[in-house]
Structures are given as C-alpha cells and as structure tokens.
Amino acid sequence: MMFPSNRVRVLVSTQPIDFRKGHDGLAALVSSVLRKDPFTGTVFVFRSRxxxxxxxxxxDGTGLVMAYKRLESATFT
Incomplete structure (x- = not known):
C-alpha cells in the first residue's frame, strides 16, 4: 500500500469532470485549470457529474496514483 505523508494537502475540484480521463488527462487538468503542479504530493479530488x-x-514520488470510488446507492455531497 502507498500512503501520503502525515502532512498532506487536499484540493477538491468544484466542477464535475469527464470520468473517461486517466492519469495524464487529470494531471493536465490540474496544470491547466487548477494551475497547480500535479507532481508535488498534493491529493487532487475530482467528482463525476x-x-x-x-x-x-x-x-507518490515515483509515479501518479489514481484511486477510484463508486457509491452503489448514494451520492457524495
């Protein structure tokens, strides 16, 4: 398992994204839309429509890690 350090910065995107995007597409969004560096150890959170x-x-220092969570009968608020 890979865990971020004890002091981690979390940024949440306020707009939904196209969930077909993978590692590179999300990293490009972080750079162009959020104007942040995706290679700093910050956790970026994106939601579906x-x-x-x-x-x-x-x-994580060696590569981009992407985690995916799908709720079966609810939505994120």
Missing amino acids: RADRLKLLYW
Missing part, C-alpha cells in the same frame, strides 16, 4: 463517483490523483 452524477456525484456518485470520485477520482483521487496523487504523486
């Missing part, structure tokens, strides 16, 4: 799915993007 229906708000039932989340994607997290994180640089």
Whole structure:
C-alpha cells in the first residue's frame, strides 16, 4: 500500500469532470485549470457529474496514483 505523508494537502475540484480521463488527462487538468503542479504530493479530488463517483490523483514520488470510488446507492455531497 502507498500512503501520503502525515502532512498532506487536499484540493477538491468544484466542477464535475469527464470520468473517461486517466492519469495524464487529470494531471493536465490540474496544470491547466487548477494551475497547480500535479507532481508535488498534493491529493487532487475530482467528482463525476452524477456525484456518485470520485477520482483521487496523487504523486507518490515515483509515479501518479489514481484511486477510484463508486457509491452503489448514494451520492457524495
């Protein structure tokens, strides 16, 4: 398992994204839209249009890690 350091910065995107995007597409969004560096160890959180799915993007020092969560019968608020 990979865990971020004890002091981690989390940024949440306020707009839904196209969930077909992978590591590189999300990193490009972080750079162009959020104007942040995706390779700093910050955790970036993105949600789907229906708000039932989340994607997290994180640089662990050796590569980009993407985590995906889908809720079966609820939505994220």
